Amino acid sequence: MNDTLYITGAGVSAESGIPTFRGEDGFWTIGSENYTPQEMATRRMYQSNPVQFLSWYYHRFATYRNHGPNNVHYWLADKNLITQNIDGLDGKAGNKNYIAVHGRLDQMTLFHTQGEPVEVLTTPWDSVDSNHLDKSLLKLFNINQSPEINVSYKPFVLLFDEYYTELYRITEAQQRMVEADRIIFMGTSFSVNITQMALEIAMSRNIPIEIVDPHPVKLNYELVTYHAMKASDYICAFSSK
Numbered sequence: 648m649n650d651t652l653y654i655t656g657a658g659v660s661a662e663s664g665i666p667t668f669r670g671e672d673g674f675w676t677i678g679s680e681n682y683t684p685q686e687m688a689t690r691r692m693y694q695s696n697p698v699q700f701l702s703w704y705y706h707r708f709a710t711y712r713n714h715g716p717n718n719v720h721y722w723l724a725d726k727n728l729i730t731q732n733i734d735g736l737d738g739k740a741g742n743k744n745y746i747a748v749h750g751r752l753d754q755m756t757l758f759h760t761q762g763e764p765v766e767v768l769t770t771p772w773d774s775v776d777s778n779h780l781d782k783s784l785l786k787l788f789n790i791n792q793s794p795e796i797n798v799s800y801k802p803f804v805l806l807f808d809e810y811y812t813e814l815y816r817i818t819e820a821q822q823r824m825v826e827a828d829r830i831i832f833m834g835t836s837f838s839v840n841i842t843q844m845a846l847e848i849a850m851s852r853n854i855p856i857e858i859v860d861p862h863p864v865k866l867n868y869e870l871v872t873y874h875a876m877k878a879s880d881y882i883c884a885f886s887s888k
Contacts, residue, residue, distance in 0.1 A: 650828035653723055654845055655730045655737075658834020658860060659878050662717040665734055689808045693758075693801060697794055701784040704802055708733065708752045709772050716740035719833070719878045722886070727827070729820050731839055733804050746816045746823070748841050754803040758794045762812050767803055811840070824848040833859045833878045837866075 657665070684707075686692060693700040711734065720740035728745040730737055735753045737745045755770040776783040785791075788800040803814075811817035824830065824845050835842055846866065849856050855870040859881045863873045874881050 650826075651727065652823050652827035652830045652845075653726050653728045653833060654830060654835065654842060655723070655728065655732060655833045655878075656835025656839075656842075657732060659719050659723075659730075660717070660732055660734050660736055661834070662719065662877070662879055663714045663734075663736060665711050665714055665736075685807055688804075688806050690806045691808055693806070694794055697788070697790050698781045698785065701788060701802075702780060704752065704804070705772075705775065705780065705784060709770075709775075712753055712772055717879070719882060722882045727823060729823065729841070729845075731835060731841060746820050748805075748811070748815050748817065748820050749839075750802070750804040750815060752802055752804055755788070755800045756803050756814070757797055758799040758801040759797060761809060765814065767814075768800075770800075770802065821848070825852065827854055829855050829857070831857045831859065833881070835860070837864045 684703075687700060687703045714734070714736070716736045716739050720736045720742075723737060723745075724741040726742070728737060728742055729748055730745060731749050733747065733749050733752045735747070735751045737747070738751075753770055753772070754767050756765045756767055759765045771787065774783075775787060788794070790799045794801065805811065805815055820841070821844065825848060827849075830845055830849050832842065832845075837843065837846070846856070846868070848854070849870075850868055853870060855872070856866075856868070857872045857874060858864065858866070859874045859876065859878050861875060861877055863875055865873075876884070
């Protein structure tokens with residue numbers, strides 16, 4: 648496996664027409680009528696108001712399910728890759744062993760107690776009837792009035808009030824970080840746990856890191872190289888690396 652580990656965020660998928668999370672048109676700036684995104688993307692909301700939860704995910708994410716990979720995804724197809732993105736575009740681009748550490752919206756699991764092993768299934772989003780959206784979503788995820796453990800289904804997405812488990816290959820992700828000779832972060836704001844985890848491992852082991860972002864976050868770490876550019880520009884400039 649390549650000794651360089653790539654960790655990607657929403658900026659990598661922006662050129663596929665998928666909004667980033669914290670930009671002006673981002674997913675986290677667009678809530679529902681009554682709730683903020685941080686309230687919507689929770690296990691608590693899924694359990695207490697599944698219609699709101701599933702409708703929000705459908706409008707904010709599932710409507711982008713047919714978008715295709717861009718040049719960055721294809722360039723990363725043979726790379727050692729961990730992505731925060733749930734869009735599944737790295738798989739569409741041909742990466743066979745990337746880690747989608749926050750899950751994938753094109754997949755779902757049984758609604759289960761966290762930590763228990765479950766099968767990951769393909770979500771049949773195309774069966775959703777947008778003319779009868781609420782009823783169709785509840786049927787798709789096998790929900791009557793509220794989700795039932797080991798009966799209903801849940802999008803395969805790590806929510807704000809959930810934690811990393813082996814379902815998200817967290818041990819393997821940490822091992823890849825430890826074994827890396829270099830870690831390159833692309834299109835991420837360093838605002839999620841997995842990037843902080845990687846940064847702490849890099850600092851503890853003196854692993855050089857690179858940050859590829861038009862507006863890179865400045866870090867208090869000596870072994871950092873900044874590339875103030877889009878990921879697509881980076882691969883053009885450094886395609887031989």
